[in-house]
């Protein structure tokens with residue numbers, strides 16, 4: 103799922119994402135936010151998922167940078183989290199989380215030395231990954247869910 107292969111474009115994707123997401127979803131009505139393609143999340147659930155997911159990205163960036171390598175990367179049950187009671191809340195709190203997190207990610211990633219980019223963590227499904235790999239994954243994750251939002255708004259799989 104990772105079309106990103108260079109650090110600069112991954113950082114730029116992470117930098118631009120919160121504003122792009124906000125521009126797309128802020129004008130939507132509650133009915134639009136709750137529309138979804140069959141078997142897929144609604145836009146509301148996707149926005150809350152992005153906040154949850156990118157909070158875990160924060161750990162996946164920082165643990166390899168601060169612990170003996172490979173650091174153990176945290177995992178969570180994203181499907182279960184997307185069904186929790188707060189998944190029906192307005193999206194504004196999750197947009198604020200993403201704004202703040204991505205400002206932090208960009209500042210952190212722009213500070214890294216080559217050696218830091220190559221520090222590693224271990225994930226049960228991804229195996230051993232570098233900080234660089236994690237940045238590419240989350241840059242791609244932004245694109246995956248922007249595309250999923252378009253499907254949700256059309257109500258198509």
Ligand code: NI
Nearest residue numbers: 151155243247
């Ligand atoms: Ni996701």
